[in-house]
Amino acid sequence: MTENELKEIILPPSITVRELSERLNASPINVIKTLMSNGVMANINQQIDFDTAAIVASELGYDAALETFDAAEKEPLGEIPLWRQLIAREDPDDLIPRPPVVTILGHVDHGKTTLLDAIRSANVVNDEYGGITQHIGAYQVQHDGNIITFLDTPGHAAFTAMRARGAQGADIVILVVAADDGVMPQTKEAIAHAKAAQVPIIVALNKIDRPNADINRAKQQLAEAGLVPDDWEGDTLVVPVSAKEKTGLDDLLEAILLVANDIEILANPEGTVFGTVIEARRDRSRGVIATLLVQNGTLKKGDVITAGETYGKIRAMFDYQGNPIKSAGPSVPVSIMSLDDVPAAGDMFETAKSEREARTTVRDRELAAQEAAQSQKQAASLEQLFARFQAGEEKELRLIIKADVQGSLEPIQSSLRDLNTDEISINILHAATGNITENDIMLATTANAIVIGFNV
The missing domain is CATH 2.40.30.10 (Translation factors)
Incomplete structure (x- = not known):
């Protein structure tokens, strides 16, 4: 078969042998034989990278191209926190750089607390007494002469409350994702909350020391969740770390300083307190x-x-x-x-x-x-919301969608996005299956969004 006769196929950066065989309409046995003939031993559930998959595809009559992901949209997803509005009112000539403020989010058991403890024990500023003796909810570390402030909020209760009040104090969110577990429901919720608060996200890919860690699979899931890794032509820094082994911590701190320099974290020390x-x-x-x-x-x-x-x-x-x-x-x-x-x-x-x-x-x-x-005793209705649109007071309808099954969720999102007009834009902040939860209501409160449930 000549090159001109090759059929085009789009493949992700990593894929299992089973998935590759399905996309190529070939039997898994033929795919495994092709891999073996090229010196690659792999079972049906094993992940292979794009270059390897492309070789198999070529021998089976396909011209493979790398799947690309659109970077996350830059449009505001929620109200600008009040404290940022107040800083914006200061004289620009009086604003100077200040240390970044960082908080950590992630799914339960993905290693948030262990990561915080590892950073603190290794980098606490002026730690002359063997560690912090008085826990007051925040601490500072030093990296290459730069101070970083971490909000240490067990259960992230303070972060949730800050979001709800429009005064969320962090400049950067570290999203902890376990390399052996990948993106989980709470991970997706954390992404939605951080985006609603308009805070840049750095992913700490934790637990890379685990034997079943799968970095490529985790990156694939992150890309599907809207966080395209920087090494996949995206704009999300993904830093492999092991909080347990205390590896990759310097890289994570360096990533924080890199993002901080990009977003210009400023304040006026002589201004309004x-x-x-x-x-x-x-x-x-x-x-x-x-x-x-x-x-x-x-x-x-x-x-x-x-x-x-x-x-x-x-x-x-x-x-x-x-x-x-x-x-x-x-x-x-x-x-x-x-x-x-x-x-x-x-x-x-x-x-x-x-x-x-x-x-x-x-x-x-x-x-x-x-x-x-x-x-507030009379809840706002969709009719009241559309009345504000007609009066020109609102230009964007922010939605949180919950459905009973995944098969319903995707067509619902597609249909809603088709409603976009020049007068009203539809912005789906978060979409997931399952019952409407307190976190959904908290996100809606923060972003002035409407929660819509389908068969839940």
């Missing part, structure tokens, strides 16, 4: 203790601050290692004592000129919250 509450609790002996992440300006001991529906004058302030400090600039996590009540994780804090002004601000917020609670 504000930030986000990471966590807070009431201590029997010391009162309310809150962990804050400063995002702009410089927070000082003695400042009066408001956070949600609480306020107070800072009596004491500590760094992430529990050392007393007098001030903290952008991207610095601090623990403070002073607030009259426990704020919610994700609340924004800001300074006030006096306690009197702070009391007035908090009182106004309480009244506004009561009014909002009353108005």
Whole structure:
């Protein structure tokens, strides 16, 4: 058969022998024999790379081309967090680079906690006492002279709350994916949440030390989920690591700094002081203790601050290692004592000129919250939403789709995308099978989206 008679076929970067035989309309035995004749021993379930698959395809009458993936869309998927809007109002000439703030997401048991512990034990800044003795929800590490702030939020409760309040504090998300397990349902949810918060994603491909680790399969699944690896002509950095063996950690930190340089993480240390509450609790002996992440300006001991529906004058302030400090600039996590009540994780804090002004601000917020609670008793309907479209107040319909079976999900998405017009664009933030969950509602709240269920 001449080259002109070869049939074209598109193949992914990696594929199993069984899948290749199905695409080539050939028996698995013939594919395995062709592999053996080319010096490759493989069973029916074994993964082979594109180059090997292309050789087999050529001998069986096909001209193979590498499957390409469209990079993730750049359009905004949710509302811009308030803190970013506030920084944008600062004089550009006063903005300077600040350390990136990073949080870690991923499926349960994929190694998030182990990865955090490995990074912390190897790279904690000024770790003179053998590790952090006081856990305050955030810590800093140093790599090549650059500081990186990590939000250490067990269960990621603070990250969820930040998303819901539009004040999510991270600049970069590390998505942990186990190389032996691949992309799982919680992985897809984490991707949707990070995109809704408009945060760039770096994939930490963990557990590469496992004998059943399959990096190519995991990358294939990531590409299908919209995160095309950079070595597959995409724009998502995928870094192989082993948190258990502590390998690849420097590469991961380097990737964080690379992304941070691309997105220009800036703040004005002399500007308006504000930030986000990471966590807070009431201590029997010391009162309310809150962990804050400063995002702009410089927070000082003695400042009066408001956070949600609480306020107070800072009596004491500590760094992430529990050392007393007098001030903290952008991207610095601090623990403070002073607030009259426990704020919610994700609340924004800001300074006030006096306690009197702070009391007035908090009182106004309480009244506004009561009014909002009353108005929310009547849930917004699709009719009301389309009325806003007709009034020109909305240009995009953001949807979260849940269906009972995968076979229904794909045609539903296709039909909805066909509804795109110049006046209204349909943006499907997340689509999956199964019942509507709390995470779906949380994502919808963050992105001002509508949840639609089909037979669930």
